[in-house]
Amino acid sequence: MDSLALVILNYNGQSFLAKFLPAVLAHADGHPVYVADSASTDGSVAFLRAHFPTVRVIELARNEGYAGGYNRALDYIRTHEAPFDYYALINSDIDVTPGWLSPILSVMASSPTVAACQPKIRSYQQRDLFEHAGAAGGFVDWLGYVFCRGRVFATFEADQGQYDDNRPVFWATGACLFVRAKVFHQTGGFDASFFAHMEEIDWCWRVQRLGYEVWTCGQSVVYHVGGGTLPKSNPHKTYLNYRNSLFMLYKNWPADGRLWLRIFLRLVLDGLSSLLFVKVGQWRDVWAIIRAHFAFYAHLPQLNQQRRALRQQQTHAVSLFPRSIVWSYFGQGKKTYRDIVDNRK
Template sequence: MTAPRVSVVIPTWNGAGVLAGALRSLAAQTFADFETIVVDNGSSDGTAEMLARDWPAVKCVALPANLGFAVATNRGIVAGHGRIVVCMNNDVVAEPEWLGALVHALDARPDVGSVASKMLDARRPGIIDAAGDTMSLVAWNIGRGERDGPRFAQGREVLSACAGAAAYRREVFDRVGLFDESFFAWFEDVDLGIRAQLAGFRCWYEPSAVVRHLGSATTGRVSAIKAFYTARNALLLFFKTMPLRRLVPWAPAMLAWPWLNPVIQRQPLGPYLRAWLAFWPLLPRTLRERRRAFALRTVPTGRLLRLLDSPLDDVRRAFRLGRAPDTGA
C-alpha cells in the first residue's frame, strides 16, 4: 500500500469537544492524500471512545498521561508515514483548501523546510492569531491581535511557523531532530524553527493556508500553567538559539524578564518566580543542545539575525497587548 504524502498530527488532552471540529474540517479538505494521527495525552473526557466511535479511520496513539505538546507531537511524527508532516492543534478549524495550499507552497519552493499558516482568531472575526512566529528576546506570533489586511495577504519568509497549523518536510526532522521535549509546551515550535534555519531550511508564510484557532482551549488563555511554561521556555529558547552577537549583551535583560513581565502585565509573580528557578537546572543541558544546533549550521548567523525583531519590540508589544507574549498554542 502506498504511503500517504502527508501525515496530519494532532496532539490532544481533554479536548474532545473541539477535536471533533478539527476532524470535520480535515474531512472537508480538497487535498485528499493524507493520514490523520491523533495523539491522546492521557485524556479522561472520552476522547479515545469518541475517536473509535465516530472517526475509525483516524489513527489514535494513546499516551499514559499528559506528557505535553512536544512529546505528543513527536510520537505522532514517528508514527506517521508521510514525507510532509502537518502539525495541527486540536482547537483549529481549517478552510477546505488549507492542506493543498501548504503542500503547494512546499512544492514551489525546494529550499523551504516549513510553511506557516494564516491563523485567524476564532473568537474575533477578521483578527490575526498568527502569521508565523518571530523573536526578539522572546518569541511572538507575527500579527497577533491585528486586523487581517494587505500586510497578511502576501507570502514571505518568516523566522518560524506556529506549530498549531504548520507543515514540515520530514527531512527537517531527520536533519535537526524533533521538537525539544524539555519544553513540554510553548515555544518548542520556535526552537525547532531556528534550528532548521541554522541548518539551511527556510520558513515560508503562506496566506492562502487559512485556519481559525480557538486558542488555549485546554489550558485557558491566562493560567498559572501557561505563565510558568512561557516564562521558563522563553529563557530556554533564548540561551539555546540566540546568536552570541545578541545573546551576550542582552543576557542580563533576559534573565530579568521573568521578574519584570508580571509587573508590566499585572500578573501574579508566583508562576514567573517558579519558572526562573526551574530554568537553572536545565541550563547545562540547554547549552549542550545549543552546541549541537550550531554544529549543524550551514548559513551565516547574520542571516538568522536579519529575521529577528529588535529587542525593544518586546517592551512595545507587552504594553500594547497587555498580556504575556506567547506563541498562542
C-alpha cells in the same frame, strides 16, 4: 505513497474533536488523518473509534505535552505506518476552511529548503481578527521576545489582506504547522524538555541554522480557539512561556560574548512584566515567572550541552529582529508589525 499526513495531538479534547474534526476530514483532500491521544481520561479514544472510524488513532502511553507528544506520534507514523513527505500538525481547536491545504503544499514543494510553513491564523471568536498563536507568521527580537505579523503583544489586527503574501518568516506557529518530514526527523524533532509552548519556535530557529527556511502562506486561512489545553490565564502556561523563552535564547544565541547581557536584560524586563500581574492581583503568575527563572538556572548544564552541540552542527547564520519589541511597543507606541519594522516612524 501519500505525500501528507494530517496529525492532531489530543489530550482530553473530546469536545474539540467533536466540533472541529468533521471539517478536517471534509477538507483533507484524501490525505490520511491521524489523532494521537496523550492518555486522555475523557473518553476521547472510545469517542473517536465510535464516531470517526476513518481516523487513524495512535494511543500514547502518557501526556508528554506538545513537544514529546508529537515527537512520539510522528516517530510512530514513520515506523509503523508509511513514509510521508510532510506532516501537518493541527491543534484540536483549529477550524479549517475549504481549499486550505493546496496553497501550503505548493509552498512546501517550491524548494527543498522550505522546512516549515503555516497558514494565516484568525480568531475563532472574532473571525476578522488575527489570533494570538502565530497570526500571519512570527519573528524573534534580540532579547528573545516573540511577535507576529498581525499580532504584537495584546494588539490584534483585523485581516484586511495586508498579509496575504507568501514569504519567509522566523517562526511558524505550532497551532497549525506543516513540516518537512525528513527535516523534522533529521533534527530530532522538538525539544521535549519544553513540554509545551515555544518548542516550535526553538525548532524553527534550529532548522534555519542548518540552512532551511520557514514560510507563511497568505492564501490559506484557519481559525483557532486558543487555550484549548491550557487557558491563557493559567499560571503554568505563564511559567512555560517564560522558562522556554529563556531556554530557546540560551541554546541558540550566537557565540558573540553578549549572551549573558541579554539574559540580564531579560531578568529585568521579565521582572517588570510581573508588575502587570501584580496590578490585577494574579500573584500565582508572578510566582510562575520567578520559578521560570530559577528553572532556567537549574537547567544550565543541560542547556550548555545542547548549545555546544548546536554550534558544532550549524552551517548558516541566523538573524534576529535587531531592535527591542518591548521598547517599540511600550516605549514608542508602535502597535503593529508594519509600524515596528518601518524604522523611519
